[in-house]
């Protein structure tokens with residue numbers, strides 16, 4: 740799964756770093772840095788949100804006060820789609836798609852007719868996945884890199900404002916993953932990764 744995500748992000752000059760939370764729970768619980776979020780692979784089926792469409796993943800961008808930035812993948816759906824494919828590829832493609840949402844926005848803002856940000860995956864998308872050609876468009880790549888850089892500046896601004904206003908506010912970069920780990924008990928969650936993504940051109 741990790742390799743698939745890395746090779747999907749490499750052409751748009753974005754790197755990804757992982758921490759396996761089962762192997763390193765302390766590192767995983769540490770304060771969230773810039774462009775860091777969590778990935779949960781859930782054992783449950785998706786909630787019946789959209790009748791007729793099948794949901795593979797769901798991204799919480801951390802826009803709401805009670806929300807921690809986290810990508811959720813519904814593993815039974817991955818297995819369902821993976822009948823003709825390798826599970827690792829479907830899982831990797833789903834994670835890469837949701838990373839796209841983290842920076843491109845909601846369905847309307849992020850989805851395109853072609854490529855990995857297609858809103859509905861049909862035979863063509865699965866074929867491209869198999870060939871390793873299910874990509875982000877150049878335009879999506881540019882938007883993701885811009886958003887990555889903006890997140891760094893945005894965090895600095897937020898921290899400065901919260902100090903200046905004398906209010907008790909916590910910058911987004913200081914969040915802990917507390918509530919996520921309260922829900923970590925198996926059998927509901929199969930795996931958790933801490934994910935950091937980086938624009939290759941800005942260290």
Ligand SMILES: [Zn+2]
Pocket residue numbers: 836840846849850856857858
């Ligand atoms: Zn989507």
